[in-house]
Amino acid sequence: MTDQKSDSTPNDGSVDSSTSSNFIRNKIAHDLKENKHGGRVHTRFPPEPNGYLHIGHAKSICLNFTVAAENSGLCNLRFDDTNPEKESQEYVDAIKDNISWLGFQWNGQVRYSSNYFEQLYGFAVQLIESGKAYVCDLSADEAREYRGTLTEAGKNSPNRDRAVAENLDLFQRMRAGEFADGACSLRAKIDMASPNMNMRDPVLYRIRHIEHHQTGTEWCIYPTYDYTHCISDAIEGITHSLCTLEFEDHRPLYDWILHNLSMESLHHASDLDKSDYDYVLPEQTEFAKLKLNYTIVGKRKLKEMVDTHVVDGWDDPRMPTLAGLRRRGFTAAAIRNFCESVGVARSESIVDLGMLEHAIRDDLDKNSPRAMCVLDPLVVVLTNVPADHLETLDMANHPKNEEMGRRSVPFTGRIVIDRSDFEEVPPPGFKRLTAGGEVRLRGAYVIKCDDVVKDDAGNVVELHCSIDLDTLGKKPEGRKVKGVIHWVSESRGVPLQVRLYDRLFNVENPESKDIEDFRDCLNENSLIRLGSCIAEPSIAEQGAATSFQFEREGYYCRDEKESREGKLVFNRTITLRDSW
């Protein structure tokens, strides 16, 4: 196809220091060294469009795309749409959108297994002709009985030795729609006594009189995953077919199907340039799924949470879906870095959520502008400036990156600070404002609390403080003021709603078999709505960023779905690390 040694590609092949070796990279390097596929690396990400993508899929997406890119290879996007019953165009669109958002570009057009239905049918005919497949009349229940058990061999179907001509006729009539759903199926003739259940004459085609989101009513027989996947890989010239561990037992079947088809016909059906190199069949290799503690990743349960309104939809910011993570304020880069950092191996493991949190903090710390926002306002009246005092302070958008520019922050005679930054009787080690104590207002002056105003019930309603006017941009004289707190002008600040998100579950493994209903371990505080927050005006200016570090609080992003003119809604992506 193309010159493998093309040096025009930037950053190809070179593994940067943040990537580590894993068994798949090793295998590919080895295959390349042996010149196994003519030096090609071609992978694919093959989702079934029956749900939304989640963080687990991200691992597979990153693996497939990066491993191809590292070797100047290609990665296809193929919808594995062999079961129209559960699939829909809505999912197809969402999945494409998610992959692009993650920053990957698939090779050429989007593929669908259904693109190959005609070819697949032809290969099935080939298997029938060579006596490797037959039409079986057993019902699904009967087939189960005939299959045997894990420890007992199965029995041959009564139709196993049907004549080729009869099978051909029957299969053609299946396609023509002569039979009802489930009346018969096409099965591979392998071994009903195989210790591998997948090899006990697996079903290749089933009858489903149902409309397909891509092929409409053209077909009423649909090929199964096992039959379809390997052939689709072969057609697309896939070299490395990466999938998860539960398909390990399917690999012998993957290979059986390909090896029982003629090499010539497969090569002929493929996208590949027919003369360039020797045709080599694709190979499946399996890796462990990503699991995260405190989170559920099972599609069925995620759907249940959406359907029963435990969450507000597939893009609820608490969901582990890519749509949810995105709305929560996670960046694509953070997710990619996370996927790289968890590695790829064959041992099933549960990754600590802390790793994901680290990845997003790491990215946002470097890239998000700072701003001040008070979540739980307590009014501070500055007693030694005029009531209408207004001053504009100049502050850096980022403490370490001047390129991110500066901003103006209005400072007035009445400001708000966070309630938790004041304690009348401070606990040991408290560095914030106390009655009679001093504290630095971030980017502004040192103030001293002279008076604590309370209501009849004894609640603090207001603080009267005096400013040390000689402390703007310099240290106070003769004493040390340790604490620094954030603040916002009461009159010039902008009101906003903030949503604080936390993990959805309060147990490490909500998918554990010991838990009969995941609803029993939901974290009731996974969402806290704050309605009276106030932030500095820079966050609402024309062209303002959508993601900020609210200093001393955490990273927050504007919720594009619910924010509108005059009504700002921010989601907390993640708190700052807090060693206090």
Next chain:
RNA sequence: UGGGGUGUCGCCAAGUGGUAAGGCACAAGGUUUUGAUCCUUGCAUGCGUUGGUUCGAAUCCAGCCACCCCAGCCA
């Protein structure tokens, strides 16, 4: 108790016969107008376990233990 897999620090994970990488977490210092970031240091005489081979074993061999996957006309 059929078959296929996996077991290396609290959590991931490199390592493929030459004397245990790295990240997260954690701990202790330092810098700091964010209790953040950043920097420095510490963190497995040990690689599921018991034997064996070897000058030498996480790596090879044998046994044992634990956990995961498979009996959809789902993927």
